[in-house]
Amino acid sequence: MKAIRDLFESHSSTSTETRPHPFWVMVRKEIAGHIRSWRFLVLLLLILLTFWGSISVALGNIREVVNNVKDPDRFFLYLKLLTTTEGTLPPFHVFLNFLGPIVGISLGFDAINSEQQNGTLTRIMAQPVYRDNLLLSKFVSAVTLVGSLLLTLSLLMIGGGILITGVLIEAEEVFRIVGFTILCTVYVGFWLGLSILLSIIFKQASTSALTAIGIWLFFTVFYQIIIDLIVPAANEFSETDVIRYNRQVLNLLRLSPSQLFTDATTTLLMPSVRSLGPITMEQMAGAIPSPLPLRDSLMIVWPQLSGLIAATTMCFAASYYLFMRREIRG
Amino acid sequence: MTNPIIELKRLTKTYGGFKAVNELDLTVNKGEIFGLLGPNGAGKTTTILMMMGLTEPSSGTAHVCGFNATKDPLSVKRLVGYMPDSVGFYDTMTALENLMYVGELNGIPGSEVEGRALATLDLVGLSGDAIHKKTGAYSRGMKQRLGLAEVLIKDPEVIILDEPTLGIDPSGVKEFLTLILRLSREKGLTVLLSSHHLHQVQQVCDRVGIFVKGELLAEGTIDTLSNRIFAEKSYEVHVSLANVVDLPWKDEAEMLQLEAVQSVRVQDQLIGITSSKDLTPDIVRFFVHKGYEVSGVQKKEYGLEEIYERYFERN
Incomplete structure (x- = not known):
């Protein structure tokens, strides 16, 4: 952390000659404010602990996994490091599914309202800066932090993996892991955008934090229950109906960002996943259980990724709309 | 000296049906210190926010330094320093860091910003350990000084201070106002300050405007304002008698015949007489002569507080 701080501080002193x-x-x-805050330190510890926990469990089991002949993905050692689990601890990408929202929410829930409460908003707005720059800087700084943190972790894992196993990483795995990092950053970005939006709507930081957590809980816990209630029981339908309903249920579930994230990470980190929906027997016939090339995996992931980006953009657009004409008086 | 640097024309701001500022016309000339006086909720802050382009007026225009504050707020913000009524700083940063941040936002190159920040802090009287202290530990008076430093670091042409004396102790107020006066005279700054304490700002303002319920009631130097009041209602003497006076007062007509007496008001034991000259001795003599038992005589004087109060009363 000290190193990151030094990096930014030295950066600030070297780029001084030009007018920033x-x-x-x-x-x-x-960024400097985030890095110095206790909040970020706690988040950093949380992420490091989960990362360390899940990777060490994976390392313990890696020998069995790689020797499992039935698994078409067994040669992707580094992807296995990220996804293997023995059941006691979920793998890292599943952890991130709920850690991501926490990171996003906690970095953004008081972005605007705390400035308003402290009386700094009026002061900053009285400087010759565009109003939207403030909003954008809140978003960009947090995303930069999260992105570099996740990238660092991935690189650490690759480096550690090479040291421990002695197996060199393949280019495809690098691309998949980088893709996974970008995806995670976008996912955190969505929750960040949402919490910044809430920080504009609500004057109290605690209200916006609570609302953001409420939305997150709704999507992780209640959304699935509601969908199950809406869709009629499947046993009275013919096979084609069941498939149709299944598809509908999945599409409804995909309105939830965490579902999009799960879909996308699974496809990226498990190359043998070839479809995210139900597949009929005819489609399966003749398919060889082998890993998909990166390009095809990306094709499957693309709708999910663009969905997440669209959701983030929507939050951000709403933030702009609300903030640009807002009375800034504290 | 007519070189307008702030020009407000029929400036209006309505919130729903409520008119916060109503067709305000105001001109402030270059180099003068103008005091915007009014009670809380008179629309002073709203007016200032419109001058800074931070709030859109419902109608009318605000020109500051030749720029339209609504259409070109950035140009205005480059030349105008604004200190809000509740100055807040990033509590986790030191005073110097806070100031340097604002300096950089104003486009001061990084190689100069520290030097300029230190010079400005010195100018407002913050030095030594205080500048490396986190602003969370700052007292209100120190925050006010830091706020002024922040206004000055951009080298402005106009500074706008919203309630700069709020919440600091009397000696601090005096010191702060003297500082503003000195800076204004030394650097030729135009200063607009708002306050609801007339006696605090009367010592520094060249001109004041009295602002109530979104309207500018009176504007001019303090002398002009008090003369206007004096012309209308100059001296008032209250005479308390030992016994209740029967109404109508039998001697009222005779009293009114005294030279310069304008009006007489009788209420129980108290008789109030207004006149355009100081008639206290004549009035006392009159009562004694008529055989009343005078228990007290009080001459009411019109200080600036009274001018101010009178303006508010009337509305």
Whole structure:
């Protein structure tokens, strides 16, 4: 952490000769503020602990997994490191499914309202900067932090893996892991965008935090229950109906960002996943259980990724709309 | 000296049906210190926010330094320093860091910003350990000084201070106002400050405007304002008698015949007489002569507080 801080501080002193754009001044200040805060330290510890826990469990089981002849993915050692589990601890990408929202929410829930409460918003707005730059700098700084944190972790894992197993990583795995990192960042970005939006709507930071957590809980816990209630029981339908209903249920579930994230990470990290919906026997016939090439996996993931980006953009657009004409008086 | 640097024309702001500022016309000239006086909720802050382009007026225009504050707020913000009524800083940063951040936002190159920040802090009287202290530990008076430093670091042409004396002790207020006066005179700054304490700002303002319920009731130097009041209602003497006076007062007509007496008001034992000259001795003599038992005589003087109160009363 010290190193990251030094990096930013040395950066600030070297780029001093040119006149920095106010936007980057703001981003730098935000990043410095996050890094120095206890909140970020706690989040960092949480992520490091889960990462360490899940990777060490995976390392313990890696020999059996790689020797499992039935698994078409067994040669992707590094992907296995990220996805293997023995059942006691979920793998890292499943952890991130609920850690991501927490990171996003906690980095953004007080973005605007705390500035308003402290009386800093009026002061900053009285400087010659565009109003949207403040909003954007809050978003960009947090996403930069999360992105670099996840990338660092992935690189650490690859480096550690090479040291421990002695197996060199393949280019495809690198791309898949980088893709996974980008996906995670986008996922965190969605929750960040949502919590920034809530921080504009609600004057109290605690209200916006609570609302954000409420939305998250709704999508992780209650959404599935509601969908199950709406869709009629499947046993009275013919096979084609069942498939149709299944598809509908999946599509409804995909309105939830965590479902999109799960779909996308599974496809990226498990190359043998070839479809995210139900497949009929005819489709399965003749298919060889082998890993998909990266390009095909990306094709499957694409709708999920664009869905997440669209949701993030929507949150952000709403934030802009609300913030640009907002009375900034504290 | 007519070189308008702030020009408000029929500036209006309505919130729903409520008119916060109503067709305000105001001109402030370059280099003068203008005091915007009014009670809380008179629309002072709203007016200031419109001048900074932070709030859109419902109608009318605000020109500051030649720029339209609504259409080109960035140009205005480059030349105008604004200190809000509740100054807040990033509590986890030191005073110097807070100031340097604002300096950088104003486009001061990184190589100069620290030097300029230190010079500005010195100017407002913050030095030593205080500048490396986190602003969370700052007292209200120190925050006010830091706020002023922040206004000055951008080298503004106009500074707008919203309630700068709020919440600091009397000696601090005096010191702070003297500082503003000195800076304004030294650097030729135009200062607009709002306050609801007339006696605090009367010592520094060249001109004041009295602002009540979104309207500017009176504007001018303090002398002009008090003369206007004096012309209308100059001296008032209250005479308390030992016994209740029967109404109508039998001597009222005779009293009114005294030279310069304008009106007489009788209420139980108290008789109030207003006149355009100081008639206290004549009035006392009159009562004694008529055989009343005078238990007290009080001459009411019109200080600036009274001017201010009178303006508010009337509305």
